[in-house]
Amino acid sequence: MRHLILGGTGTVGSQIVEGLRERGESVRVLTRSRERAQELPDGVDAVIGDLMEPSTYGEVFRDFDRLFILNAVAPTELHEGLVALNEGVRAGAERIVYLSVQGADTVPHVPHFAAKVEIEKAIRESGVPFTILRPSNFYQNDHWFQGPIMEHGVYPQPLGDVGVSRVDVGDIAQAAVRALTEPGFEGRTYNLVGPDPLTGEDCADAYGRVLDRAVKYGGNDLDAWEEQALAMLPAWMAWDFKVMYAAFQKDGLVADEEDLAQTRTIVGRDPRPFEDFVRETVEQWRG
Ligand SMILES: NC(=O)c1ccc[n+]([C@@H]2O[C@H](COP(=O)([O-])OP(=O)(O)OC[C@H]3O[C@@H](n4cnc5c(N)ncnc54)[C@H](OP(=O)(O)O)[C@@H]3O)[C@@H](O)[C@H]2O)c1
Numbered sequence: 001m002r003h004l005i006l007g008g009t010g011t012v013g014s015q016i017v018e019g020l021r022e023r024g025e026s027v028r029v030l031t032r033s034r035e036r037a038q039e040l041p042d043g044v045d046a047v048i049g050d051l052m053e054p055s056t057y058g059e060v061f062r063d064f065d066r067l068f069i070l071n072a073v074a075p076t077e078l079h080e081g082l083v084a085l086n087e088g089v090r091a092g093a094e095r096i097v098y099l100s101v102q103g104a105d106t107v108p109h110v111p112h113f114a115a116k117v118e119i120e121k122a123i124r125e126s127g128v129p130f131t132i133l134r135p136s137n138f139y140q141n142d143h144w145f146q147g148p149i150m151e152h153g154v155y156p157q158p159l160g161d162v163g164v165s166r167v168d169v170g171d172i173a174q175a176a177v178r179a180l181t182e183p184g185f186e187g188r189t190y191n192l193v194g195p196d197p198l199t200g201e202d203c204a205d206a207y208g209r210v211l212d213r214a215v216k217y218g219g220n221d222l223d224a225w226e227e228q229a230l231a232m233l234p235a236w237m238a239w240d241f242k243v244m245y246a247a248f249q250k251d252g253l254v255a256d257e258e259d260l261a262q263t264r265t266i267v268g269r270d271p272r273p274f275e276d277f278v279r280e281t282v283e284q285w286r287g
Pocket of ligand 1: 008010013049072073080100101137
């Protein structure tokens with residue numbers, strides 16, 4: 001089976017590429033970058049193109065059977081998602097797997113969630129067999145927080161005090177690989193969640209236990225968070241994430257039994273506990 005993976009050089013997509021290669025599948029990855037094309041694993045084909053550059057669509061959308069769509073968070077996300085869908089359908093995609101987000105429909109005032117609601121809708125109406133994956137907040141976001149955690153003993157992601165059922169990217173990739181290669185997942189939307197809802201304090205405590213020293217939660221002040229985030233993120237993105245964190249702080253994003261059952265079904269096992277991820281990550285950070 002030939003797979004075209006959009007987002008295949010990123011956090012989620014690179015693990016999907018690895019999983020497909022382990023199954024002996026043929027994989028083609030879209031990237032905008034010649035350097036990243038050269039860094040792809042052996043046996044993976046790269047195609048250079050850009051979802052915002054129509055002159056590249058003919059070269060990108062060919063020689064595949066199944067299409068994985070992941071769009072980066074961007075003001076153009078809806079446009080890029082619809083390009084991927086339209087061009088994928090035109091090129092004869094026989095199956096589409098789309099990476100959305102947990103809560104896309106319940107928190108539709110967050111810009112990068114709203115884009116996904118519209119893309120999901122268009123995919124459902126496309127007539128092509130599809131699977132929609134809606135993951136919660138990634139454990140792997142914590143890779144951005146190595147400095148604050150290790151140097152200052154602060155866990156800075158402002159998740160709030162209600163709880164978010166964060167999930168491991170390995171579980172998301174496993175779900176995507178199964179949806180691309182196995183029968184039985186078509187026409188369905190899966191929330192992908194971890195085993196426990198995690199508050200900001202819970203995350204700080206998990207790092208504290210593994211490091212065996214105090215790690216404090218950075219707190220719920222979103223204006224202070226935005227000011228710090230502007231050192232790393234463009235202003236539009238910091239604002240979008242601030243709106244998302246405000247929603248997390250107000251209502252949380254807590255999985256129910258049905259979400260956990262959906263996750264187990266498509267991942268094929270229990271989702272990874274957070275503390276397991278923290279142990280591995282701290283070991284890496286300690287070198
Ligand atoms: N982080 C979370 O907690 C979380 C939770 C749920 C859902 N999500 C969703 O997951 C997605 C992000 O996934 P990720 O973290 O794996 O992404 P990522 O690591 O930021 O990678 C982004 C990918 O998109 C590609 N890309 C960006 N702009 C492109 C364009 N114009 N044309 C073609 N390709 C383009 C990049 O390719 P090149 O740079 O190689 O061109 C790269 O492969 C977002 O939609 C986000 O909302 C995230």
